[in-house]
Amino acid sequence: MTSSLPRFNSDPSLASGSLKSFTIIDLKMATKNFRADSLLGEGGFGIVFKGWIQGHKEWLAEVTYLGQLRHRNLVKLIGYCLELDNKLLVYEYMQKGSLENHLFKRGAQPLSWNLRVNIAMDVAHGLCFLHHVIYRDLKASNVLLDSDFNAKLSDFGLARNGPVGDKTHVSTRVMGTRGYTAPEYVATGHLSVKSDVYSFGVVLLELLSGRRALDNDRGALEDTLVDWATPFLEDKRRMLRIMDTRLEGRYSKKGAQAMAALALGCLHTDPRNRPNMTEVLHVLEQLKLPSKEPSRSHS
DSSP states (O other): OOOOOOOOOOOGGGTGGGSEEOOHHHHHHHTTTTOGGGOOEEETTEEESSSBBOOHHHHHHHHHHHTTOOOTTBOOEEEEEEETTEEEEEEOOOTTEEHHHHHHSTTOOOOOHHHHHHHHHHHHHHHHHHTTEEOOOOOGGGEEEOTTOOEEEOOOTTOEEOOOTTOOOEEOOOOSOTTTSOHHHHHHOEEOHHHHHHHHHHHHHHHHHOOOSBOGGGOGGGOBHHHHHHHHHTSHHHHGGGSOGGGTTOSOHHHHHHHHHHHHHHTOSSGGGSOOHHHHHHHHHHHHSOOSSOOOOOO
16 A cells, blocks of 8 residues: 655644644653653653653654654654753553564563564555655664554654655665664665665564564674575575574464565665565565465464
């Protein structure tokens, strides 16, 4: 699913009609004066209390995009506070927290195969909806889950408009998270919607393997998940060696191989050879169809 979206102007007043303006007193009361037990975690640009304390540019980008975008797979921005040096945002509460915690936190209940496929589809739907907006910071910690494990994209502080006309990319200072960032963007500063496709491929690998995109414990020669997994992805039989052992074999073998092949395509070093998100979504939807193969998956 794609959507034709307007170009975005970084003026918070454009979004203010649909957003509530909070006072700093309102937010202090809501968070018990930002007390430690109200702390949810940390994001790329600040501490999360049910809002973010960010740099102005990133704060403005968040208000600009999420204030004007509405989709079931984007976290809903409820309102903001802009008083003197206090810049805060108020979002809907996502009860199940981040995908990162469910995949990597010690002691967390493992996500079933079906849930992992559903989460991948939700993220793909969100990226499809963005269309000409480049998210630029897709990673497991920015994928949040509601009470029913529906996934939504959050943290639009690095988002920006994509290229227009016959341009294939925009040039910008390299930002994002190591391990998820597309190699051509790191090398040249050339950013395109295919940069997000690469990051999506990394998230697929995390869903398949239960391993972090960047894990220093794997050593200098294999310090990224992509480096470690790529040799396995290129062989259907060896590919199963990357599967998260916490799944205990309860997944569709053909489904896992199809997702691995999709991840490999998304991670192609030449962005022109990566699928677009509409094509990605079509492949994932096939994984949801009933399989003739005896199913070992469960929810």
